[in-house]
Amino acid sequence: MAGEPVRWVMTGKGKPLARIPIDTLSPGPDEVLIKIAGCGVCRTDLRFYYDGAPTRHDLPLTLGHEISGHVIEAGDNALWWIDRAVIVPALIPCGHCDACQHGRSAICPNQKMPGNDIHGGFATHIVVPAHGLCEVDEARLAATGIDLADLAVIADAATSSFQAVMETGVGPGDLVVVNGVGGVGGYAAQIAATFGGRVVAIDINADRLGVIGRHCALALNARDKTPDDLKAAIASFAESHGLRQAGWIILECSGTKAGRDAAYHLVHERAVIAAIGCSMDRVEIRNPKLMHFHARAIENWGCPPELYPQALELVLNGRVKVTEFVEKHALDEINEVFAAAHAGALKRRAVLHAGGATS
Ligand SMILES: [Zn+2]
Ligand SMILES: [Zn+2]
Numbered sequence: 001m002a003g004e005p006v007r008w009v010m011t012g013k014g015k016p017l018a019r020i021p022i023d024t025l026s027p028g029p030d031e032v033l034i035k036i037a038g039c040g041v042c043r044t045d046l047r048f049y050y051d052g053a054p055t056r057h058d059l060p061l062t063l064g065h066e067i068s069g070h071v072i073e074a075g076d077n078a079l080w081w082i083d084r085a086v087i088v089p090a091l092i093p094c095g096h097c098d099a100c101q102h103g104r105s106a107i108c109p110n111q112k113m114p115g116n117d118i119h120g121g122f123a124t125h126i127v128v129p130a131h132g133l134c135e136v137d138e139a140r141l142a143a144t145g146i147d148l149a150d151l152a153v154i155a156d157a158a159t160s161s162f163q164a165v166m167e168t169g170v171g172p173g174d175l176v177v178v179n180g181v182g183g184v185g186g187y188a189a190q191i192a193a194t195f196g197g198r199v200v201a202i203d204i205n206a207d208r209l210g211v212i213g214r215h216c217a218l219a220l221n222a223r224d225k226t227p228d229d230l231k232a233a234i235a236s237f238a239e240s241h242g243l244r245q246a247g248w249i250i251l252e253c254s255g256t257k258a259g260r261d262a263a264y265h266l267v268h269e270r271a272v273i274a275a276i277g278c279s280m281d282r283v284e285i286r287n288p289k290l291m292h293f294h295a296r297a298i299e300n301w302g303c304p305p306e307l308y309p310q311a312l313e314l315v316l317n318g319r320v321k322v323t324e325f326v327e328k329h330a331l332d333e334i335n336e337v338f339a340a341a342h343a344g345a346l347k348r349r350a351v352l353h354a355g356g357a358t359s
């Protein structure tokens with residue numbers, strides 16, 4: 001029935017997600033009730049669902065941690081948020097533990113991750129802590145023509161990329177290699193470019209390279225190239241554009257073993273390599289590879305909520321595009337969308353919304 005609060009729950013590995021009504025949703029004193037505009041489908045959801053990676057909360061559980069929406073109810077300590085449009089951080093930290101106090105709230109031991117610790121965003125409504133919410137200026141959003149549902153990707157794909165760009169210190173004139181320009185890497189490439197990076201995008205998918213090619217300096221298809229070929233092509237690009245042959249910044253976004261191996265092959269003198277997101281594959285790195293080159297490897301998990309407004313600003317001011325990297329589907333199509341995402345049949349990141357129409 002239209003308007004009835006529902007959620008789609010995972011009851012077991014690979015079992016069809018089940019649509020169930022939500023009985024009562026009432027925010028606690030520090031919480032808000034959100035009517036969800038959109039929730040992005042992330043590789044992490046697929047790992048829970050298809051690979052049986054354990055969620056921290058027992059099943060049944062609603063997956064989904066890339067959420068945007070409107071606050072429609074709030075507890076006594078969160079009344080300021082009522083009627084505001086928001087992005088919910090994928091990792092909601094407590095705000096007062098040692099990790100939170102030292103800029104590492106993404107690993108807060110008390111964090112709440114929707115779709116992992118608490119019911120997630122593949123639903124019409126959700127209750128979450130108010131701490132860390134990112135307000136969206138709806139007047140500015142309307143001027144851009146972007147839907148609030150599209151902004152769901154800022155909750156994880158775009159902000160995890162933003163965090164990696166900050167951690168690796170991308171600056172003007174740096175040569176930045178983005179390996180894998182799908183749902184996450186597309187943002188990493190764009191964000192690195194806004195910080196002045198000269199971005200080389202690598203993928204094995206010609207469609208993705210075609211889209212990101214408009215936002216970066218060079219797009220390389222790895223399908224017909226060896227790792228040595230890629231390294232040589234990047235070195236040649238650097239030479240012809242007056243860029244350094246050392247200190248490349250490598251953002252590994254493929255999330256695959258082959259992709260990670262290829263990315264580590266590019267590590268050379270004073271390189272910084274950052275893996276964005278998560279892969280269960282084992283990657284072997286010979287210690288001297290980093291040591292002899294005085295290179296650094298960084299693993300990047302999530303993004304502190306304090307950085308969300310800066311990432312959002314890049315979208316609102318038009319420097320980072322989201323709509324051309326998103327495809328929206330009705331929430332009721334969730335089982336079909338999961339299957340398509342798992343099969344690699346989607347060209348863009350799927351965002352599910354309860355509104356009904358597919359776009
Ligand atoms: Zn995610
Ligand atoms: Zn904390």
